Amino acid sequence: MAKKKVARIGRYRILGELGRGAMGIVYRAEDPNLDRIVALKTIILSDDAEGRKDYHKRFFQEAKAAGKLTHPHIVTTYDFGEEGDLAYLAMELLEGTDLRERLLKASLPTADAVDIAYQVADGLAFAHERGVVHRDIKPGNIMLLARGQVKIMDFGIARMRSDDFKTSTGIVLGTPRFMSPEQIAGAPVDQRSDLFSLGAVLYEMLTRAPLFAAEDTPQIAHNVTHVEHVPPSHANPEVTPMLDFVVARALKKDPTVRYQDATEMAGDLRNCLAELHSREAAAGKGRDHVTKTVKLESTDDKAPQAPAARAIVSDTRLPLSRQFDSSAALQRVAAKGGRDRERLARAPRPVGLLRRLARDGGPRLLFAVALTAALAGAYIALG
């Protein structure tokens, strides 16, 4: 398919190639009926007749569902069909760059990152309300357009791709860095899985650090399932505590304590955006009057994300609170020797009788009274 020059697919006249992916090629094409330029995404169908039938059914089902999603933050699907070994989707052609490429160039301002996440959450909320789950939210599927508009690409068909890979090879291909733990486990997923993925994308936008990164796919899968993230504020001081909470909630391993719907997440992101804008405005105002040097804490040390009480049974690490200065006590703990250090290192001893009598009021009273009464009794007995 790759080498052969295609002139027409269905009724679409191919004008050029836009890109290639694991599923097939994306063409720039013209719809002669409507005189409209579209992006034509092709998907190579399976050679196996039975598999193809099943794929065909699911493809049409998903494409139909995606076709119903008309929203400012979702790429519109105009048409879909099948020709030869190819299934195709005619979609809105967008002039812009995807988030993955944008992140490779330079870091995003915090407010822009939150705005992008907000728009994606808004689009997801619309799709989820209609029962459509994306299942592959990642920077490569988020398109940035002119004037800051954001659109989610590949709605519906992403699921088919991952399922297809899974059934044919037994493993999920591609990077699982943006997958939810339940997706990695192969469990049934719902809209909360997309919110985990969006949380991972937001994290990466805020920190420019790849979340759950590892050398190989099994290790990434392990990290997604078990490792808690470092709060983004540790890497980016502009991240507000509220934004930390939003990321933490989106990245909960347990879907029952994660955001339950995208509307709620979008609402929180909108609040964060308002907070960031007001901070920016205040900073701008302040700059007009005074010049201030602010010493920022070093962010070299990667502190662990604070786990919840339930998780601490298996992972006991807790980071220091940034609100309180614990350096004096830490120095005591880190001291190499001395009486204080020895005292701290000593486990509690059981309280012996003598110490009890010397320092505990109740037994001391009993002992004193009993001793006196015993002496008096002895005096009576012996005359």
Place this chain on the structure above:
Amino acid sequence: MSKNKSASVFASVVFLKVQEFARRPVTEQARLRAQLDAVVAVTTAELAPASRIVLEASDGIAVVVLADPAGALRLAERAMAAVAAGLPLSIGINHGAVQAMRSDGMVGDGIAVAASVADFTSPSRILISRSFRSALADAAPGSEAALVPAGTFTDSGLRTHELFRPDPHAARRRARRYAALSTGAVAVLLAAGVAGRVSKVGQESFVEGMLAAYRDTAAQGEKYVRSLVQKVKF
């Protein structure tokens, strides 16, 4: 890994957990966290800065108190007062090994057990592990009497913990118990003395001896009173 940590010390860990934190809306989470920070700031103020380390958990705060179990208990009790101000807290206290990590933060079984106790604790309650009770007894013998048994629970690691809870009346009850025991001991020992005397000299002679002693004492008393009356008359 060991290069990354200091040697371990024993410390009391007070784990202040906000109930159902993860399920709350983010705006409420931010409000509750700010409220919790304020509570910790107020309650740790009475501890010397060199004796407390404040750690962050995603659903609460852990305060590691060095060499002051009574201070840790006071902190927990004062923090619990914040429940009245609308902060839904549950508190677990443990005494165990903790280590400072060079990068940032602390690790240790002391923290893990406090966290699991806090996780098990029902809202607006303080639960305390046996090791903390022992540490409190070691630091101030008798003060552990304020902690009364609250049952046992098995954590997700299948460790069984014996738990206690503070009871403000327990110390008074204990004092009353000791007073009653003292009275009983006096009665028993005096009765034993009397019994010993009776068995030695026989009942009659003991009674006679006692009566004679009583008469002597009464006569002496009468004499004393008379002389006193004479003195007053003059």
